[in-house]
Amino acid sequence: MDSDFDGFIQDEESWHSLSDHIRDFPSNVHLAMSLPSIASRVPAGLPNSQGTGIIQPALKELDTASRVPSEAILQWEGLTLEVDTKSTSRVILNNVSGYVQPGETIAIIGSSGAGKTTLLNVLSGRISGGRLSGKVLYCGAQRQPGSFRRATSYVQQDDIMHSLLTVKETLLYAAKLRLPNSQYSRDQKRKRVDDILHQLRLEAIKDSQIGSTKNRGISGGERKRVSIGVELLTDPKVLFLDEPTSGLDSNSSQLAVELVRKIATERRIAALMTIHQPSARIFNLFDRVILLSQGHVIYFGPTTSAITYFLKLGYSCPVHENPADYFVDLMTLDYRSDAALTESKMRVADLAYSFMQYKTQLATEEYTKAVFLYGQDIAPKEKCSVAVTHQVQNSWMYEYKTLARRDWLNLMRNVPFLASQVVQSLATALIVGFMFFYLKHDSASIQNRLGVLYIVALNATFPIVMPALYAFFDERDIMLRERSAAVYRVTPFYISKATTFMPVALTSSAVFICGVYFISHLTFSAGKFFATLGVLSCLNIVSISFMLMIGSAVRTMDVAFVIAPGIITIELLFGGLLANPKTIPVAIKWIHWINPVYYAYAAFVLNEFSDLQFTCSPGAVCYLDGMQIIEAYGMGRFTIGQDIAMLLAIAAAFYLVGYVLLRWRAKPKFTWI
Numbered sequence: 001m002d003s004d005f006d007g008f009i010q011d012e013e014s015w016h017s018l019s020d021h022i023r024d025f026p027s028n029v030h031l032a033m034s035l036p037s038i039a040s041r042v043p044a045g046l047p048n049s050q051g052t053g054i055i056q057p058a059l060k061e062l063d064t065a066s067r068v069p070s071e072a073i074l075q076w077e078g079l080t081l082e083v084d085t086k087s088t089s090r091v092i093l094n095n096v097s098g099y100v101q102p103g104e105t106i107a108i109i110g111s112s113g114a115g116k117t118t119l120l121n122v123l124s125g126r127i128s129g130g131r132l133s134g135k136v137l138y139c140g141a142q143r144q145p146g147s148f149r150r151a152t153s154y155v156q157q158d159d160i161m162h163s164l165l166t167v168k169e170t171l172l173y174a175a176k177l178r179l180p181n182s183q184y185s186r187d188q189k190r191k192r193v194d195d196i197l198h199q200l201r202l203e204a205i206k207d208s209q210i211g212s213t214k215n216r217g218i219s220g221g222e223r224k225r226v227s228i229g230v231e232l233l234t235d236p237k238v239l240f241l242d243e244p245t246s247g248l249d250s251n252s253s254q255l256a257v258e259l260v261r262k263i264a265t266e267r268r269i270a271a272l273m274t275i276h277q278p279s280a281r282i283f284n285l286f287d288r289v290i291l292l293s294q295g296h297v298i299y300f301g302p303t304t305s306a307i308t309y310f311l312k313l314g315y316s317c318p319v320h321e322n323p324a325d326y327f328v329d330l331m332t333l334d335y336r337s338d339a340a341l342t343e344s345k346m347r348v349a350d351l352a353y354s355f356m357q358y359k360t361q362l363a364t365e366e367y368t369k370a371v372f373l374y375g376q377d378i379a380p381k382e383k384c385s386v387a388v389t390h391q392v393q394n395s396w397m398y399e400y401k402t403l404a405r406r407d408w409l410n411l412m413r414n415v416p417f418l419a420s421q422v423v424q425s426l427a428t429a430l431i432v433g434f435m436f437f438y439l440k441h442d443s444a445s446i447q448n449r450l451g452v453l454y455i456v457a458l459n460a461t462f463p464i465v466m467p468a469l470y471a472f473f474d475e476r477d478i479m480l481r482e483r484s485a486a487v488y489r490v491t492p493f494y495i496s497k498a499t500t501f502m503p504v505a506l507t508s509s510a511v512f513i514c515g516v517y518f519i520s521h522l523t524f525s526a527g528k529f530f531a532t533l534g535v536l537s538c539l540n541i542v543s544i545s546f547m548l549m550i551g552s553a554v555r556t557m558d559v560a561f562v563i564a565p566g567i568i569t570i571e572l573l574f575g576g577l578l579a580n581p582k583t584i585p586v587a588i589k590w591i592h593w594i595n596p597v598y599y600a601y602a603a604f605v606l607n608e609f610s611d612l613q614f615t616c617s618p619g620a621v622c623y624l625d626g627m628q629i630i631e632a633y634g635m636g637r638f639t640i641g642q643d644i645a646m647l648l649a650i651a652a653a654f655y656l657v658g659y660v661l662l663r664w665r666a667k668p669k670f671t672w673i
């Protein structure tokens with residue numbers, strides 16, 4: 001096991017030096033160790049604070065829970081998390097204990113890498129990987145993942161939202177999806193949104209778009225308040241916030257914390273937030289603070305007692321210094337030199353050890369009454385209840401309709417995307433149309449007809465898949481986040497995506513085929529035109545299903561943008577024009593049997609050439625009958641109907657695989673204790 005304390009705590013000399021400091025620490029009580037991982041490293045024979053004996057082993061008989069007020073909504077004891085790194089394992093959280101009561105706001109403060117987010121994730125039930133021990137109790141009982149998730153909310157550090165929705169729309173769709181129809185009417189949901197807008201002072205910007213790095217929207221502080229508002233809609237009993245002030249200026253940071261505190265107090269919500277280095281004003285807003293360093297608790301208690309506590313340890317915070325800065329400096333390892341690092345490690349170990357002793361002392365009656373840690377009762381006595389307000393899920397159809405409306409609104413607002421789809425289709429149709437202008441019925445037109453039909457098929461692959469894949473990744477991240485809060489099912493999301501991308505794909509293909517058909521003068525009859533359009537629509541459906549499958553299978557967009565074009569290129573290679581299907585080696589022949597481009601192209605060729613007659617040009621390879629061409633190119637194996645059936649079967653297979661992969665990806669893989 002390895003940690004930043006290694007090489008220090010195991011070093012006997014360091015422990016002796018540490019014990020010198022500890023010896024001066026409160027000596028009116030019996031000192032004992034309750035932090036097993038440190039205790040186990042104390043060299044045998046180290047004198048205790050009175051210098052009269054050996055430091056006692058952990059006092060197992062001390063029930064730390066007995067010190068936790070009965071109204072604590074969430075309490076955690078002995079949380080230890082160990083993760084494996086490449087060469088060794090590392091302790092990220094070390095015997096962390098604490099609790100939070102309704103109506104109070106607690107800050108987890110520490111330098112970068114102290115374990116703040118990890119602690120918040122463990123408490124909110126969002127930790128995966130590593131070996132986690134200890135216990136987390138909700139209302140004094142073990143947490144049930146489903147009901148705990150519904151009773152709590154988590155505001156993530158990065159605010160991922162639909163950039164084209166307005167503030168009010170964002171909250172309204174969140175209310176529609178998160179609040180059950182059985183308990184909230186449409187008007188009540190709207191009222192709830194208005195209340196949140198008012199409470200978080202968002203009324204002035206309620207009609208502004210959220211925006212993103214690409215299109216400017218509301219400010220960072222406003223975005224954060226919208227994120228908080230979304231999570232407050234369900235009236236959570238516990239609100240977790242990961243670095244809600246990160247990236248904000250001091251005024252916005254203060255406003256965010258002030259509002260959280262105010263709402264937490266008014267609505268009796270227990271708010272727990274990580275914060276890196278708050279200003280003095282923000283620091284004073286917290287009811288209690290947890291100071292973390294290298295996974296160890298350095299202090300947990302009322303904010304107002306922190307200065308006194310550290311003073312008792314011999315660390316006097318200068319009058320004009322921000323206490324939070326002072327504490328974080330104390331807790332931070334100094335990597336500027338070996339000597340500074342050793343000294344800072346000593347100090348941090350000293351602080352961790354001192355707090356551990358305080359915890360032990362608190363078990364005694366005198367200390368329970370002492371001013372330091374549990375002297376203040378923030379919450380009036382109230383009974384904690386595990387019953388949650390929002391347990392009923394909305395119907396599948398309601399979720400689908402709401403998600404589809406939200407997706408559609410987003411899509412329609414994405415004017416550059418829509419315009420580029422239409423312009424691309426129109427421009428390509430004109431170029432292709434005039435390149436193969438007014439095809440005749442001679443030998444040369446055979447090659448041109450085969451070429452133009454291949455481009456029609458090609459135009460339903462890359463131009464459809466790539467932009468949709470890009471849009472899907474943004475949406476998928478939002479879905480994964482909303483799913484982690486059990487906001488809706490995966491199926492309505494998936495079907496909503498499949499159905500909202502489709503009209504755009506079909507429209508751009510229709511624009512393209514109309515242009516090409518009439519300018520190139522492909523064989524025109526209503527039957528042939530609509531048959532081509534029908535096959536093209538089926539290929540579009542396959543492309544959307546392929547996009548969903550890749551988007552669900554691959555974790556990052558960078559990889560998806562390598563894999564998707566690679567597969568499409570193979571499809572085009574085996575599509576029937578570049579290599580004759582009859583001559584493909586047996587070992588790889590199967591590729592064209594599962595290749596949608598082949599079936600679409602075969603149907604196009606069959607449709608176009610089946611009734612055509614050609615004249616022979618002197619010196620050219622001569623085919624008089626279109627059926628000869630179909631036979632020569634290996635395109636007549638199936639009827640158009642069979643080709644369409646194969647396309648739809650491939651689309652169904654892609655949809656299914658994509659759905660299974662997305663479900664797997666969206667399934668929470670968290671460790672529960």
Ligand SMILES: Nc1ncnc2c1ncn2[C@@H]1O[C@H](COP(=O)(O)OP(=O)(O)OP(=O)(O)O)[C@@H](O)[C@H]1O
Nearest residue numbers: 083092110111112113114115116117118119129276
């Ligand atoms: N799964 C993991 N595997 C390996 N190391 C991890 C893992 N999770 C967290 N860590 C490490 O644990 C330490 C604490 O991480 P955490 O994100 O909790 O820190 P933090 O206090 O929130 O820091 P910051 O303020 O920079 O976000 C870091 O050094 C991090 O690299």
